[in-house]
Amino acid sequence: MMLTLSQREMEVVRRVLNREPNEAEWKLVDALWSEHCSYKSSKVFLRSLPSTGPNVVMSVEDWQDAGAVDVGDGWALVLKVESHNHPSAIDPFNGAATGVGGILRDIISKGARPIALLDMIRVGRLDQKGKWLVKNIISGIGFYGNSVGVPVVGGELSFDETYNDNPLVDVACVGVVKKDSIVPSVVKESGLKLVLVGFTGLDGLGGASFASRKLSGLDEIGAVQIADPFAGKVIIDLTLEVAKDVSAIKDLGGGGLAVAVTEMANGLGAVVNLEKVPLRYRDLLPEEIIISETQERMLFAVKPEKVEAVCSKFQELNYPCAEIGEISTEPTIRFLYKGETVAQLPSDLLLNPPLVVWPAERKERSNSDSRPVELKEAIVRVMTHPDLVSKEWAYSQFDYEVGTSTVVKPGDGDSAVVELPNGRLLALKGDANQDLCSEDSYECGKAIVAETYRNLATVGARGIALVDHLQFGDPRKPEVYHDFIEAVRGISEASKFFSIPVVGGKVSFHNEDKEGNPIKPTPLVVMAGLVEGKLGKGKPQEGSLVLLGLTRNELRGTLYSRLFGGRGSIPKVRLMEDELASKLVIKGINEDKVKWSKDLSKGGLAGAVLPLIVNGLTVAITSGAIQGTSDILAKMFSEGSGRFLVVTDDPQWFLYQAGRLGIQASVIGKAYQGSDLIIDEKSFNTEKITSNYFRFLEEVL
Amino acid sequence: MRTAVLKFPGTTCEIDVAKALKKVGAEVEVVQFNKFDPDRYGGVVIPGGFSFGDYIRAGTIAANSEAMKRVKDMADEGKLVLGICNGFQILVESNILKGALLPNLNLRFITRWVRVKVRRRDTQFTKDSKETLFMPIAHMEGRYFLDDEELASRLSLFQYVDESGLPTPEANPNGSILNIAGISNDAGNVVGLMPHPERASFSTISPDGSTDGLEILKVFGK
Numbered sequence: 010m011m012l013t014l015s016q017r018e019m020e021v022v023r024r025v026l027n028r029e030p031n032e033a034e035w036k037l038v039d040a041l042w043s044e045h046c047s048y049k050s051s052k053v054f055l056r057s058l059p060s061t062g063p064n065v066v067m068s069v070e071d072w073q074d075a076g077a078v079d080v081g082d083g084w085a086l087v088l089k090v091e092s093h094n095h096p097s098a099i100d101p102f103n104g105a106a107t108g109v110g111g112i113l114r115d116i117i118s119k120g121a122r123p124i125a126l127l128d129m130i131r132v133g134r135l136d137q138k139g140k141w142l143v144k145n146i147i148s149g150i151g152f153y154g155n156s157v158g159v160p161v162v163g164g165e166l167s168f169d170e171t172y173n174d175n176p177l178v179d180v181a182c183v184g185v186v187k188k189d190s191i192v193p194s195v196v197k198e199s200g201l202k203l204v205l206v207g208f209t210g211l212d213g214l215g216g217a218s219f220a221s222r223k224l225s226g227l228d229e230i231g232a233v234q235i236a237d238p239f240a241g242k243v244i245i246d247l248t249l250e251v252a253k254d255v256s257a258i259k260d261l262g263g264g265g266l267a268v269a270v271t272e273m274a275n276g277l278g279a280v281v282n283l284e285k286v287p288l289r290y291r292d293l294l295p296e297e298i299i300i301s302e303t304q305e306r307m308l309f310a311v312k313p314e315k316v317e318a319v320c321s322k323f324q325e326l327n328y329p330c331a332e333i334g335e336i337s338t339e340p341t342i343r344f345l346y347k348g349e350t351v352a353q354l355p356s357d358l359l360l361n362p363p364l365v366v367w368p369a370e371r372k373e374r375s376n377s378d379s380r381p382v383e384l385k386e387a388i389v390r391v392m393t394h395p396d397l398v399s400k401e402w403a404y405s406q407f408d409y410e411v412g413t414s415t416v417v418k419p420g421d422g423d424s425a426v427v428e429l430p431n432g433r434l435l436a437l438k439g440d441a442n443q444d445l446c447s448e449d450s451y452e453c454g455k456a457i458v459a460e461t462y463r464n465l466a467t468v469g470a471r472g473i474a475l476v477d478h479l480q481f482g483d484p485r486k487p488e489v490y491h492d493f494i495e496a497v498r499g500i501s502e503a504s505k506f507f508s509i510p511v512v513g514g515k516v517s518f519h520n521e522d523k524e525g526n527p528i529k530p531t532p533l534v535v536m537a538g539l540v541e542g543k544l545g546k547g548k549p550q551e552g553s554l555v556l557l558g559l560t561r562n563e564l565r566g567t568l569y570s571r572l573f574g575g576r577g578s579i580p581k582v583r584l585m586e587d588e589l590a591s592k593l594v595i596k597g598i599n600e601d602k603v604k605w606s607k608d609l610s611k612g613g614l615a616g617a618v619l620p621l622i623v624n625g626l627t628v629a630i631t632s633g634a635i636q637g638t639s640d641i642l643a644k645m646f647s648e649g650s651g652r653f654l655v656v657t658d659d660p661q662w663f664l665y666q667a668g669r670l671g672i673q674a675s676v677i678g679k680a681y682q683g684s685d686l687i688i689d690e691k692s693f694n695t696e697k698i699t700s701n702y703f704r705f706l707e708e709v710l
Numbered sequence: 711m712r713t714a715v716l717k718f719p720g721t722t723c724e725i726d727v728a729k730a731l732k733k734v735g736a737e738v739e740v741v742q743f744n745k746f747d748p749d750r751y752g753g754v755v756i757p758g759g760f761s762f763g764d765y766i767r768a769g770t771i772a773a774n775s776e777a778m779k780r781v782k783d784m785a786d787e788g789k790l791v792l793g794i795c796n797g798f799q800i801l802v803e804s805n806i807l808k809g810a811l812l813p814n815l816n817l818r819f820i821t822r823w824v825r826v827k828v829r830r831r832d833t834q835f836t837k838d839s840k841e842t843l844f845m846p847i848a849h850m851e852g853r854y855f856l857d858d859e860e861l862a863s864r865l866s867l868f869q870y871v872d873e874s875g876l877p878t879p880e881a882n883p884n885g886s887i888l889n890i891a892g893i894s895n896d897a898g899n900v901v902g903l904m905p906h907p908e909r910a911s912f913s914t915i916s917p918d919g920s921t922d923g924l925e926i927l928k929v930f931g932k
Contacts, residue, residue: 148818148819151819155722155760155819155848155850156720156722156760156763156764157722158722158723158759237763238760238763239719239720239760239762239763239764239765240763242719242720242722242760242763243719243720246719325744326719404821405818405819405820405821405822406818406819406820406821407819407821408722408819408821408848409821410821410846410848410906410909410915411722411723411726411758411848411909412725412726413726413729413730413908413909413911413912413915414915415915416914416915418917428914428915
């Protein structure tokens with residue numbers, strides 16, 4: 010098995026121990042010190058993210074577990090996002106499925122009942138391999154989510170050649186728990202028994218370390234875990250049943266037992282008797298048992314007198330449950346096998362890898378202007394881009410109705426909305442923008458937070474918490490590291506501006522293609538918000554079109570610029586404009602002035618009018634009414650923030666209110682029965698665009 | 711009516727079904743498959759999900775459980791038995807209802823809202839229900855099949871139809887014979903269907919505010 014430790018790190022280990030570690034100990038250190046588990050290259054910067062706020066019930070401790078926020082009536086919302094990029098590149102079905110399983114177990118380890126999933130998928134070219142990836146990723150997510158009865162209520166399916174070799178599979182999950190029943194993931198006292206449920210197998214050996222290096226192209230299938238959603242469902246049901254009887258819960262994710270035990274002990278020590286671990290294969294070696302990442306296992310810390318009560322619940326359904334050790338006072342993690350010491354290392358050493366700050370340097374971006382493009386060609390290319398087509402092919406494979414709480418369903422809005430147990434409505438949305446990030450990841454970090462904020466506003470919701478996921482190439486490359494630092498800075502600044510705490514997050518480095526080129530930087534945020542008054546749930550329909558916000562000549566870092574080359578400048582995100590425009594949309598929803606609304610993001614204005622056109626409406630636009638630039642391409646395709654398209658019967662109300670708030674608004678046209686796009690009396694045939702919208706994925710896949 | 715909602719390991723819809731049954735005034739208890747006492751109940755609902763992971767074939771393992779022998783006794787006694795989605799698959803696999811449920815023609819899991827037409831009024835579930843019902847499906851193996859087309863037609867209780875009420879091929883989401891979405895036994899006390907009435911029981915979550923699922927479930931409220 011490959012280790013990812015550097016020479017310098019190995020020297021630190023030897024120096025602290027004053028001896029040469031054995032093989033099992035090296036593997037233990039390798040798993041805990043992997044980028045995946047330790048955040049050694051990122052932790053320093055993540056501290057700048059705002060993680061507190063009046064509604065924060067529990068923020069992440071060392072960025073390892075899910076955070077929680079208050080949603081009223083004694084309820085807390087637990088949320089978390091994670092990726093399974095590397096496993097999905099090799100075995101997309103199991104990689105994506107176990108990604109769902111893993112995130113669900115993070116939620117239940119807080120004692121919370123999972124109520125919704127989001128999936129954000131990014132793949133490359135739709136050649137034979139690309140199609141194989143998409144089909145299997147989607148069916149893997151459905152396989153797991155459907156089987157355990159947690160609805161996939163929203164997400165993204167996006168295409169960019171930067172992901173040809175390295176797809177991004179992000180899954181987010183939210184759960185609910187009574188505030189006073191949240192279970193910690195770490196212990197505070199010694200003497201508690203360690204109880205492990207689930208069989209340990211041979212799959213996922215060294216998965217955490219595998220996720221912390223670039224794909225080698227060698228035989229890596231053994232590092233992928235195999236999904237068993239039936240076992241996952243049993244684990245969810247029973248863990249929630251026993252939650253009140255346990256002192257701490259931790260799921261077994263990256264680094265398996267090694268990481269779960271060490272992190273749960275949290276500075277205290279632990280003794281684990283490996284021969285007591287229930288095995289799927291009898292012949293597993295002790296060191297394999299330590300690092301196996303077999304799914305559907307949970308670790309509980311239990312008071313001695315409660316062990317039997319906890320295990321009997323599992324044994325009733327023939328699910329293995331065993332006491333495998335205990336928490337000790339001496340701060341040492343010890344793994345024994347039939348009395349022999351297999352590994353024995355100080356807790357402190359395992360939990361505290363030497364942090365690193367790599368050299369960072371800004372990559373110079375080329376500033377060449379693109380060739381002039383005919384408006385007609387641009388409209389067709391942008392509006393038929395796979396990122397903008399109907400994703401029904403994908404979401405119809407998910408059981409998004411289970412739970413009888415999905416109020417705004419996939420494909421029906423810019424955000425998903427689910428009903429909480431206290432009757433309040435929760436909006437959810439995840440956003441990333443690799444085009445803008447590859448130009449300027451600081452502006453991009455701000456832009457994705459602002460975009461999710463706007464997405465929530467279209468259903469009448471205001472953000473209450475967010476989680477982020479930072480996906481980059483090799484951090485040792487100065488240009489990659491620079492983008493990472495800048496993205497964190499942008500996310501941090503925007504979340505502070507909106508007063509939305511970042512309650513959890515993940516970092517995924519080493520996302521590269523086979524030639525060692527990093528993917529375009531792809532930070533991603535998922536925001537949760539509450540509908541404050543009325544729910545914005547309109548279908549595309551006739552009315553006046555009001556554009557809120559200023560359209561600037563900022564075409565760089567857009568879908569347009571990916572297709573035709575850079576033009577104009579890079580958008581500077583003006584957060585105040587996002588805040589005010591969002592406020593106006595929410596007010597409009599509550600005063601019944603909004604028939605339908607959409608935030609302007611991918612594809613710009615052209616992307617925003619697409620849902621109207623494919624729903625049987627003609628959109629007529631007077632380009633002169635679009636304020637802020639005279640460039641027709643910028644008017645149509647700029648993705649600059651702070652803007653919404655609103656369909657209303659009372660445009661004057663919006664103009665007046667916008668004036669009071671100090672933002673721009675103008676009536677730019679009308680939507681009425683038909684199927685054309687008319688810009689300044691020039692009509693564009695949209696037949697091809699509409700049929701492409703509905704048929705693209707079905708036909709290609 | 712005191713109604714059991716039978717939960718197997720892997721069942722996912724028991725809470726939803728219980729929630730909807732409470733709405734029609736039924737006295738609901740979610741019961742673990744290994745603790746099921748049929749004498750306590752006037753009716754039983756087998757909800758959707760993936761019983762025992764649907765390993766081997768959807769519904770097969772559950773169909774061979776002791777609990778299903780008890781459901782069969784209830785069916786024979788004339789008590790109300792309703793199988794929804796996986797519950798329908800279990801009823802078919804245990805031969806309480808006739809036929810088979812095969813993989814969808816496109817071999818994919820499908821979630822979609824559909825319209826079904828009530829074809830028979832001789833069951834307690836449908837005797838005074840609306841003509842067409844709007845409900846969602848969500849399944850991988852929902853293609854109803856029976857060798858004997860005449861018999862299938864006789865058993866057919868719900869049929870997938872389009873907006874104008876016709877059983878067109880386009881309205882058939884999974885390739886079922888005769889567009890069949892649900893059937894009953896001859897006596898009419900046992901019904902199995904692929905669409906989920908419990909998910910069409912709350913106006914907040916249905917696309918048009920309707921609550922057609924209650925039309926089927928209300929019988930348990932009596």
